[in-house]
Amino acid sequence: MKRRKTFGDRLFDTINILIMLIIVLATLYPFINSAAISLNDANDTTKGGITFYPRVFTLRNYELIFTNPKVYNAYLITIARTVIGTISALLFTSMLAFGMAHRNLKGRRFYTILCIIPMYFGGGLIPYYFLIKGLGMMNSFWVYIIPSLVGIWNMILMRTYFMGIPSSLEESARIDGANYFTVFFRIIFPVSMPIVATIALFIGVGQWNAWFDASMFITKQELKPMQTVLLSIISEAKFAQQLAQTTAGAAADASNIGKGVQVNVRSITMATMIVTILPIIMVYPFLQRYFVKGIMIGSLKG
């Protein structure tokens, strides 16, 4: 039983869709424009006017950044921290969540209080800095992995999910003599894929995007992740020019030294940026249906 659409309804719908399309355009345009510039010939870009698509198509900018050892190395660091960091944090967080989902867990009240306090109160940056320093994790790859092994908020989302799984599943295995490790890894984990995928996405994106830990705790260039390289490009004009010059190398002939280098900086910045976000853009639409569900579960509990 649907009411017929009046003129007012149609007008409303049209305006509504128009507004939505403007929002979509404003969201997407910077991405599309950067992609177009990264795929456009560097010298042609100076003339301006690149909007939605490249005018003189080239993959040269990408070739340049991937032959640069700094970029190449940083990319490997980012991949390594994302893979190792996500798997290990997922393991620790889900194990804690599984235990906390058991009402018969001895000391559950104590553990719960222990988990809740840090959600609302923390020591802050300075004491944290000295903790990491005291643990000897300065200039170590492990500073990317170890401090973020347990996420309390993620744990609560997972615990809520685990508590919704019918207990008969676990009990029958327990009667057959399986211990909690077996129950967790063989039975509970495989049926919890929606929440596991959601949390994996959150942790993975966090690892991929992190820059602050590297800027606070790491001074060795070979341990810097991709975000730091991009950060150096946009915040230090010298770094960007060096990168453009060393990568462009002999390609920059005398005629375009002044302006040419400038252009290369913009093209290279955009190519680096696109390379930095491409994996995320490719992965997240597939996980979307999971994380909407995952957030819903969490929001019911508050």
Place this chain on the structure above:
Amino acid sequence: MSKQIALQKSGSLRKKDGFIKGFIKQIDLQLLVIPSIIHIIIFSYIPMYGIIMAFQEFQLGDFPGMSRWVGFLHFNRLFSDPNFTTVLRNTVVISLLKMLINFPVPIIFAVMLNEITHKNLKRGIQTISYLPHFISWVVGATLLFDFFSVDNGAVNSALQALGLIERPIHFFGKGEYFWWMAVGTDLWKELGWNSIIFIASITSIDYELYEAAEIDGAGRFAKMWYITIASIMPTIILLLIFTIGNLLNTNFDQIMMLTNQMGNARLRDFADVIDTYVYRVGLREARYSYAAAAGLFKSVVNILLLLGANKLASKTGNEVI
């Protein structure tokens, strides 16, 4: 009498005994939990202990907590420092602007999206609107600097083409603009993501409510207001409480990136917030105790605001914590 006490004693003993026995019996379950609990103690509770340095004169090489006590000296300095007054003003203004604009807009967005009947269009808009949430502020700043660039940036070009301005505006170069740039870019990045929770709770509204309202002759806006918004009110209040509890947490990543890690001196008077101040003063100028005091001040105010907002909400029957 003494027998009774003895019985009671053995009872409590048995209880304690039971705890240990039960603990050992479920040692496999405990072993799943304990590594993470130790992790939380190390990475969350040791820094809390480290706050002691805010009341001491900490110097490099001191064992944490064993430095000379100075009481509230750093707090007195903090509140008499004119820089900190500016920092506090920037923090509160940016947060309030974000609360006033960037909190309601995602709700409106969710309600408007719900009015679109075309399923695939709705889904497409949703997917695209989440996208900027998944990129870092480093990338976000790279994109936005180019978008707002004085040198042929899209925004300036468009404004010039429309004849609204003559000369390009230096959006990220003037302190006076910074508050609005912070609010606007935050909205660009988080609008879609912040609407997810509202979209999700709208989908759980019983469709019969709308039909009943239609029979009663309710128009479109009446339905949006009295059914959609009214139904998601508990979610709105819950999130509002958390937003209030985060009032002094301005987005550190965002502000660091938009100001070139505070390297842009022209912006500092308007962009420096508590988080960036703690970082700048503490780690760059090495005034550790002073910065720790500023950090502690922020945490305490935040928790008081959270409790206050929660109490206010509980008076209207919406307690969440």
